[in-house]
Amino acid sequence: MSRLLTAGCALLLLSGAAACAPSPSSGPLLQPRTERSGPAGAVPAGLEEFYGQELDWGPCAEYATTSADQGVYQDRTLECARLRVPLDYERPEGRQINIGVLRKPATDPDTRIGSLLMNPGGPGASGMSAAASLAPTLEPTDLGERFDQIGFDPRGIGASEPEVRCLTDEEWDADRLDSDADTSPEGTAQTEREVRDYTGKCVQRTGEDVLAHVGTRDVVQDMDVLRSALGDPQLTYLGYSYGTRIGSAYAERFPGNVRAMILDGAIDPGQDAIEQQVMQGAGFQRAFESFARWCAGQNQCALGADPSRAVPAFQRLARPLLEHPVPAGDRELSYTDATTAAVQALYAQSMWPALNTGLGELAQGRGTVLLTLADSYYGREANGSYSNITDAFNAVRCVDDPRVTDRAVLREADRRYREAAPFLDDGLPANSAMDMCSFWPVPVTGDAAQPQVQGLPPTLVISTTGDPATPYDAGVNLAKALRGRLLTFEGTQHTAFLQGNSCVDDAGIDYLTELELPADGTRCK
Numbered sequence: 001m002s003r004l005l006t007a008g009c010a011l012l013l014l015s016g017a018a019a020c021a022p023s024p025s026s027g028p029l030l031q032p033r034t035e036r037s038g039p040a041g042a043v044p045a046g047l048e049e050f051y052g053q054e055l056d057w058g059p060c061a062e063y064a065t066t067s068a069d070q071g072v073y074q075d076r077t078l079e080c081a082r083l084r085v086p087l088d089y090e091r092p093e094g095r096q097i098n099i100g101v102l103r104k105p106a107t108d109p110d111t112r113i114g115s116l117l118m119n120p121g122g123p124g125a126s127g128m129s130a131a132a133s134l135a136p137t138l139e140p141t142d143l144g145e146r147f148d149q150i151g152f153d154p155r156g157i158g159a160s161e162p163e164v165r166c167l168t169d170e171e172w173d174a175d176r177l178d179s180d181a182d183t184s185p186e187g188t189a190q191t192e193r194e195v196r197d198y199t200g201k202c203v204q205r206t207g208e209d210v211l212a213h214v215g216t217r218d219v220v221q222d223m224d225v226l227r228s229a230l231g232d233p234q235l236t237y238l239g240y241s242y243g244t245r246i247g248s249a250y251a252e253r254f255p256g257n258v259r260a261m262i263l264d265g266a267i268d269p270g271q272d273a274i275e276q277q278v279m280q281g282a283g284f285q286r287a288f289e290s291f292a293r294w295c296a297g298q299n300q301c302a303l304g305a306d307p308s309r310a311v312p313a314f315q316r317l318a319r320p321l322l323e324h325p326v327p328a329g330d331r332e333l334s335y336t337d338a339t340t341a342a343v344q345a346l347y348a349q350s351m352w353p354a355l356n357t358g359l360g361e362l363a364q365g366r367g368t369v370l371l372t373l374a375d376s377y378y379g380r381e382a383n384g385s386y387s388n389i390t391d392a393f394n395a396v397r398c399v400d401d402p403r404v405t406d407r408a409v410l411r412e413a414d415r416r417y418r419e420a421a422p423f424l425d426d427g428l429p430a431n432s433a434m435d436m437c438s439f440w441p442v443p444v445t446g447d448a449a450q451p452q453v454q455g456l457p458p459t460l461v462i463s464t465t466g467d468p469a470t471p472y473d474a475g476v477n478l479a480k481a482l483r484g485r486l487l488t489f490e491g492t493q494h495t496a497f498l499q500g501n502s503c504v505d506d507a508g509i510d511y512l513t514e515l516e517l518p519a520d521g522t523r524c525k
Contacts, residue, residue, distance in 0.1 A: 030079045030105070032058035037231025041257055046092055051228040055081040055101070063100055063128065063159040067381055072132045079103050080128070083229060085155070085222050087213050095209070099222055100159030101152045102128035104135040108145040113513065114232045114259070116147035117223065119154070121241030121265070121495075123216075123400075124392035126158035127151035137498060142513045147236065152226060154246075156206075156214040157392045164214060166202040166391040169384050176378070179335045181322045183429045191433040199439045202395065212442035214392070215399035220250040224257060234259035236512060240495045241265040241470055244461075244478065245400075251459065251482060252451040260512050263484075264462040265495035268474035270450035270481065273401040274413045279471045281421035287346040287468035288314075288423045290492045294349070295356050302359035311423045314342070317362050319427055326367045333367025333374075339424055341373035346468045347494040398437035400446035407432040450481045459484035460511050460518070462504065466492030488523040496524075 039052035060073035060080035073080075082098040106112040120130035131151025138144035156164035167175065180191045202211060223246065227235045236259045239247035244263035251258055267276070292310030295301040303313040321335035345355035351373070358369035379387030404410060411432040418425040459482050463475020472488075479486035489496040489504050497508045503524030510516050 029076050030057070032056075032079075038228040040228045040231045041233035042254075043228060047086075047089075047225070050085055050092070050225045053084055053229050055083065055229055057081045057103070060102055060128075060132070063102070065126070065158050066129070066379070066387055067383075069126075069129055069132070072129065073102075075132065075135070077104065078132055078135065079105075080159075082161070083152070083222070083226055085225050087209065089218065089221050097155060097210075098161040099152055099155060099226065100128055100161075101150065101226065102131050104131065104138075104144075104149040106144070106146055106148050107139060111146050112148070113146045114148070114234075114236055115150045115227070115230045116143060116236050116238060116512065117150045117152065117226065118238040119152070119240065119243030119246055121239075121243050122157070122389065122393055123154070123242045123396035124157055124389035125242075126153050126387075127243075128153050128159055134498060142509050146513055148230070150226070150230065152223070154214075154219045154396075155222060156210060156395060157388065162206070162210055163388050164202070164210065164392045164395045165205045165388050166198060166394070167386075169380075169386050171201075172378065172380070172386050172390075173331070173384070176337055176374070177325065177332060177334045179322055179426075180431075180433070181335070181426060181428055183431045183433070188431070188433045191431075192439075195434070195436040196439050199436050199441065202391065203441055206391075206395070208441055211395055211440075212399070212445075214395050215445045216246055216249050216396070217445045217447075219246055220253055223250055224254055227257065232259075233257075235261070237261045238497070238512075239263050240497075242267060244470075245269060247459075248451045248478060248482065249447075251456050252453050255453050255456040258457055258459075260457070260515055261459040261484075262462065262497060262508055262512065263459065263475075263478060263482075264497045265467055265470040266461055266463055266475040266478040267470055268477045269447075270477065271474070274404065274409070274416075276474075277413065278416045278420050279474070280469060281417045281424070283466075283468040283471045284343060284346055285421040285423060286466060287492055288342070288421075290466060291346060291352050291355065294352055298356065300356075300360065302356055302363055314359070314423050315425070315427065317359055318342075322426060322428075326362065326365050328367035328371040331371060333362070333371045335426065337374035338362065338367065338370050340377050341370040342423070344373045344377040349493060394436060398440040399442060399444055401437070402444055402446075403437050403440070405434055405438045407434070410434065450477075453482060456482060457515075458517055460487060460508065461485070462487045462489060462495070462497055462508070464489045464491050464493060464496050466490075467494050468492070469494045485517040485520065487518050490523060490525045501525075 034056050036054045043051045057079040060078045063080045064070040064073045080102045084096050086092040087095040087097050119127045128151040131149050153160040244266040247263045292307040296305050296307045303310040318338045325332035325334045345351040361369050379389040411430045415430040461475050461479035463472045465472050496504045507518040
């Protein structure tokens with residue numbers, strides 16, 4: 001099953017911020033308290049109790065779901081709470097669930113504008129973790145001074161309750177060793193038995209009612225409840241990668257509730273899932289070629305000194321793993337994990353040295369470095385435990401996107417992906433197996449159409465020319481659909497805002513604080 005999961009699981013999170021450990025904060029020590037700040041702004045009929053609810057703010061330590069969180073959440077200038085929302089907004093009197101929320105209060109209350117909600121992508125990534133990790137970077141800026149920084153874990157994810165969970169830690173380890181390389185009729189049938197089994201475990205361990213309500217449609221309603229409960233008449237929002245889909249969906253549903261919105265690393269909401277995947281493959285191929293040129297300039301490059309030969313060089317290293325995984329400490333590196341490691345490293349140039357080291361190690365028959373990169377992608381801890389990022393990704397994707405069950409279409413899509421990203425081509429016939437979404441037990445609730453918005457204030461879309469995961473043209477298209485302003489960043493990485501480029505950062509901060517958009521056609525390098 002891993003081959004199918006890896007092929008789909010590339011719309012990931014903000015590449016740098018969530019991995020950064022904060023330095024000790026100089027802000028005030030926060031005390032636990034109960035706070036009612038809402039309702040604020042528009043409140044839909046029948047949802048008053050949610051929009052005006054009290055929030056019990058306290059220490060964040062108990063909200064940690066990963067070892068990284070355990071360290072970051074010790075910062076006592078952060079505070080956390082749980083937001084109550086209906087599982088099913090059509091039945092608000094029914095079951096309720098909890099959304100994890102983290103806040104870093106504005107350091108200058110006298111000039112405070114409101115709350116800045118942020119989502120780092122995925123789907124499946126923790127907004128709480130991203131906000132906590134960004135807090136030290138933002139503290140000395142106008143954003144830190146004038147906004148409460150708010151990270152929330154979308155329903156089913158991270159500290160939100162209940163969580164989406166499909167496989168155990170042991171089952172994930174085993175799954176990653178199965179590359180599903182056999183695309184014969186017998187191999188295809190075996191792959192589909194595995195994805196049916198995965199789907200059944202999702203239902204058993206998560207619940208069909210929860211799986212039916214984890215999509216973007218419900219997340220944007222949660223976000224509007226959170227806006228009101230925080231006391232904000234209008235929403236100020238920062239979304240990365242898949243977080244741009246949340247943002248554009250919110251803008252379409254609640255245009256009058258938007259104050260300002262930055263969407264960085266855009267997903268084109270009007271593009272079907274197959275076209276997204278093929279364009280993404282082409283993006284990773286371009287990033288691989290940039291890596292190969294960089295690598296050729298190093299003292300030692302595992303792919304050789306000729307960048308034009310990097311694809312066959314990578315294939316010679318990776319393809320033997322289909323039949324013969326190599327040792328990686330007390331585990332083994334599979335073909336799936338080797339290619340996943342490459343994808344992970346291509347999100348940001350800061351990971352290119354590790355990829356080169358890992359490929360050099362693979363040439364010597366060892367896979368420790370590449371396995372570490374793949375573990376990071378899958379959210380595997382050193383103790384063997386997994387976050388639920390991949391299970392959540394699958395659950396959201398399977399209710400957000402239309403399903404494809406035509407085997408001829410699937411085979412052609414796989415062929416096109418291999419053509420777009422030849423470094424990821426395993427050399428075997430194209431795959432026609434249906435993925436887990438074909439067997440998902442609940443209906444699709446997403447909308448693949450371009451957003452139709454009326455009354456939306458100006459938004460800012462940031463798109464990176466060499467973004468491997470969310471190609472540049474997707475940002476161009478989203479800016480047009482929202483009638484917003486496009487800011488171009490010339491670089492090779494996934495997303496750009498608050499990652500150290502002063503041109504991008506200054507433009508974004510000015511927009512969020514003063515509602516002043518950068519000049520039309522602005523390009524940053």
